[in-house]
Amino acid sequence: MNSLKLTLAGALAGLTLAGCATTASDTGPTVVSYDHGALDTLLELGLEDKVLAIPQQGLPDYLADLGAKLPDAGSLKEPDQKLLADLQPELVLMTGRQGADAQISAAKVAPVRDVTLATGDFRDAVSANVISLASYYGLKETAGLKLGELWQHVGEQKAELADAGTVTVVTHNDGNFSLRSEPAVYELLALTPAIVPDSVAPVTRGERTFYPVNVETLAEMAPDTLLVVDRSAAIGAEPLPQQALQSALNDAGASTHVVVLNPGLWYLSGGGLQSVRLQVDEVVSALR
Template sequence: MNVAGLTLSVSTLLLAALPISAQAHEVGGGEHGPSVVSLDWGAADTLDELGLAEHLVGVPHQSAPAYVSHLVKGRADIGGLKEPDVEAIAGLEPDLILVTGRQSGSLEALKAVAETRDVTLEEGNYFEALSSKVLSLASPYHAEEKAREKLAALESDIATAREGLAENLDALVVIHNDGRYVLRQEPIVTELLQIDQPALPNSVEPVSRGERTFYPLTPANIAEMAPDTLYVVDRSAAIGQSPMDTDALKAALADAGGADIGVTVLSPGLWYLSGNGLQSVRAQMDEILGGL
């Protein structure tokens, strides 16, 4: 197990030139910073962690994961993650709207309301991309120093967690959707905690949809991979459909020779509807460590 420091440390980030997305720039809202509507829970939890929740005026109530339920109270409901209520958002007169690719169908309408910023993580090194996002969210409020402190603390806790892991661990993360499973490449596991993912069997064939490639897995495939722990992100439960039958999955794994595989069902809202924020990354890391 590699327990070395993160590929790019926070101290290195402070010396390097930040990406354009992380550089401070003026947004409406005066000296106290902009009022914000967030359609990304990772951005919302980051603002909360930085002590900036007072600037958050609207969030999508119906998709709120449990860990951010407190952010719903006293704030306007702005619809769903995929179908935001543009009229409700316009009524709030925000200075800034935070979006991701989930809102692509409403993007032009949102841009007509206020400045709209895509907070989707950049490709590449995960911690570097997360740091860029956090610093970008902090910059309109001149809260970069606090953001750096939070990132440094997170980096230290990741390193400590790595050092406490047993040698030669491996784990597999899958998404469940209506009785089917697909591989999830999860940087919390493979990059931050540096837990290995077992190799895919040769029998697993990729499926392409547009620019995305998926790897469907059966319980027999998973048993052949034989991870120490199987983590399941239950999309069905996250979107209000019938949740996965965990006992049925365990039985299917046992029938295929995978009775010794530990199965951990992760918090659906945290993993499918959120992530990539200061609070959510910590919560996700804790769930992974708790399942080992």
């Protein structure tokens, strides 16, 4: 971790501890969340009345009803700092998606909590985030019950996919594809990925690493099912023409079935009590 990250982490931690410690409370903090997974966890815990605003741009459809009731807090990339100053929430939830500058600006208004999922085991990371958020409101026991229900549901759904065959997940962005290591697919549901050819090489941009693939490579991999997370559609750009991709794979000799997943749910959300269940259910529905 570089010095800027250490400075930012220390500053935000100090503000959080000073302004909004995670102790049990009958009320708990009012909140604006720039992470949809954290937001849907709050909703599942019955805390809708604590949410003051919601970023409307690219809002996933499963959150549309809440979005219609609340002020627009900007976008996931560009929080509305003026609105935050006007609303004076007692807690702001953010991730690395917003960037250091946005977090520092928000921290001048209210304590900022970084709710980025920890690396490592996905189920453990989701559980830790849910329990941590619930602790602000004295709802750790409720959160534990909700998690138990979620993981039981995941287990039941997983049991139905024993004959699902191989599954590849890709991100689509403006006509380009890259392999996607999706934990809901490969960890929670333990689906089998298609073998990746040695010709697929990583490309690093900043701190992110991509594994670009084209239609020919996907046809060579020949997964039984290709799940597509359409970034272009999620951000309001030209969506993937699904039938064109399906036809191209068929023409290349692959019998792969192409499924385009809900773009907002998969690209802009995840990791919450509601979004994890929705993602699991969508994959199971696609593979049945």
